[in-house]
Amino acid sequence: MRTILILVFTVNYLVSSAQVSNMHFFKNDSLFIMKKQPEKGFYHDYILFIPKEIPINKKTYLLVEPNNTGRTSDSVEVHKRFAIDLASVSSVGNNVSTMLKIPLLVPVFPRPSTQGLIYTHALDRDVMLEASQELNRLDLQLLAMIDDAKQELKALGIQVHSKVFMSGFSASATFINRFSFIHPKILKALAIGGFNGELMLPLSEINAVALNYPIGINDFNKLFNKQFDINSYRQIPQFIYMGKLDQNDAVQFDDAYNDNERQIINTHVGLNIQERYLKCQTLYQRKNIFPIFKTYEKVGHWTTADINFEVIRFFFDQMK
Numbered sequence: 407m408r409t410i411l412i413l414v415f416t417v418n419y420l421v422s423s424a425q426v427s428n429m430h431f432f433k434n435d436s437l438f439i440m441k442k443q444p445e446k447g448f449y450h451d452y453i454l455f456i457p458k459e460i461p462i463n464k465k466t467y468l469l470v471e472p473n474n475t476g477r478t479s480d481s482v483e484v485h486k487r488f489a490i491d492l493a494s495v496s497s498v499g500n501n502v503s504t505m506l507k508i509p510l511l512v513p514v515f516p517r518p519s520t521q522g523l524i525y526t527h528a529l530d531r532d533v534m535l536e537a538s539q540e541l542n543r544l545d546l547q548l549l550a551m552i553d554d555a556k557q558e559l560k561a562l563g564i565q566v567h568s569k570v571f572m573s574g575f576s577a578s579a580t581f582i583n584r585f586s587f588i589h590p591k592i593l594k595a596l597a598i599g600g601f602n603g604e605l606m607l608p609l610s611e612i613n614a615v616a617l618n619y620p621i622g623i624n625d626f627n628k629l630f631n632k633q634f635d636i637n638s639y640r641q642i643p644q645f646i647y648m649g650k651l652d653q654n655d656a657v658q659f660d661d662a663y664n665d666n667e668r669q670i671i672n673t674h675v676g677l678n679i680q681e682r683y684l685k686c687q688t689l690y691q692r693k694n695i696f697p698i699f700k701t702y703e704k705v706g707h708w709t710t711a712d713i714n715f716e717v718i719r720f721f722f723d724q725m726k
Contacts, residue, residue: 434458435504437494439486440551440558447550448513449540451486454555455493455510457503462563467594467725468555469510469571471499472548472578472585474527478519478661489514498597499573501714502721508571509564511555515544525661528580531620534629545585549592569594571721575709576600576654584620588630590638595724597645597717600707602656603682604671605646608636608693612674621667621675636693644697645720647713648683649705655679 438454460466473489493512494500503510517526518541524532526544536542552570559566571594574582579598584606586593609617610624618625623634655678656662657671676682687699698720702713 432456432458432460432462435494437490438558439490440554443554444539446554448547448554450482450516450547451514452551452555453489453493453510453512453514454558455500455503455512456559456562456564457507457509460507460509460564463565465565465567466508467569467571467721468552468559468566469499469503469508469573469721470548470552471497471510471512471573472527472529472581473512473515474574474576474578474581475517476577478517478522480516480519482514482516485516486514497573498575498599498709498714498717502571502573502718505718506722506725509555509559509566511551513544513548513551515547516541523661525577528577528656528662529584529620530662531618531664531667534619545588548585549589552592567594568592571724572596572598573717573721574598576707577656580604580620580656586642586644587623587626587634587639590635590642593642595643595645595721597647597720599647599709599713600649600652600654602654602662603648603652603679603686604657604675605686605690607675607686607689608634608639608695609689612670612689615670615674617670621670636695640695643720643724645700645717646697647700647702647716648679649707650680650701650703651706652679654707657682 435458436456440452440454442448442450473492475485475488489512493510499510515526526533533544556566569592572582579601582596582598586596587606606620607622609622611617616624619629626634657668676685
C-alpha cells in the first residue's frame with residue numbers, strides 16, 4: 407500500500423530554496439488541501455496532489471481534473487472526500503499524474519441538494535446564471551485556483567507552464583468541454599470521456615434552431631462578454647473517447663438539461679448516446695476542429711487500463 411502525505415494550508419505556503427532541497431515529502435505521494443481564498447477569487451478549497459519523485463526545478467505541466475461526486479449533498483465534507491479520492495486514488499487524472507510525474511489540481515466544488523438543478527460539476531447553464539458568489543462562474547473560480555496553485559508549486563520548486571492539461575470523465579468531462587470553449591487559451595491539451603455523447607457545439611444554430619449555452623454558442627457573447635475564439639479552440643489537442651456500451655444518458659434528466667435543451671438535443675443531435683456522439687464528431691469536423699475521437703468496444707460508463715494508458719500516452723506526447 408502506498409503512503410500519501412496529507413498537508414493542509416490556509417494561506418500561501420512559502421519556503422526557501424534551501425528548504426525545498428531538503429524536503430522529505432516528495433519521497434511519498436503528497437496531497438495538499440488548499441483552503442479557499444475569496445480575496446483571490448475562489449470560494450472553495452482545492453486539492454493539490456504531487457506524485458512522489460516529481461522533478462524539482464524542471465518545468466512541467468499542471469494537470470486539472472474537475473471534481474465529480476456523482477450525487478448531490480449539502481455537506482461540503484462529502485464533496486471534499488470524493489475530491490481527495492479522485493486526486494489520490496480513483497481517477498484517470500491520478501493515473502496520468504502518477505505516471506508522468508506531474509502535479510494534479512482537483513477543485514472541491516459543491517453540488518448542493520437544496521439547489522438540485524444547478525449541476526455545478528458539469529458547469530451547466532444554471533451555474534452561469536447563479537447569483538451567489540459561492541456557486542457563480544465556477545469556471546472563473548477554477549482559473550483563480552490554477553493561478554494560486556502555480557504560485558504554490560513555484561514555492562515548492564515545481565515550475566509549471568502557463569497552459570494546463572485537463573482530464574475528466576462523465577460530468578467532469580462535460581465541465582472540461584464547456585470550460586475549453588470559454589477559456590481555450592489556457593489549455594495545452596485535454597482528454598475527456600463518458601460525457602453522454604453530447605459535446606458543446608461550435609454552432610449558433612442547427613436546422614434554424616438557436617443553440618444557446620451549453621449546447622452551442624448563440625448567446626456566448628451575452629453570457630461571457632466575448633466572442634467564441636474558434637481559432638484558439640482549434641489549436642487544443644483533444645482526446646475524446648466513449649464506451650460503445652455506455653448508456654449513462656444525463657441528457658434525459660432535469661439536473662443536466664431543461665426541457666427545451668433536451669428537446670433540441672434529442673431532435674437535432676441524436677436521441678441516444680452513440681447517435682449523438684457520431685453527430686458531434688461530424689459537426690466538429692465541419693468546423694475544422696479535429697480531436698482524436700475513439701470508441702472502445704465492450705466498454706460502458708467506466709474506464710479501463712487500456713483507456714488510462716492511451717490517455718497517459720496522449721498527454722506524454724504533448725509534453726515533448
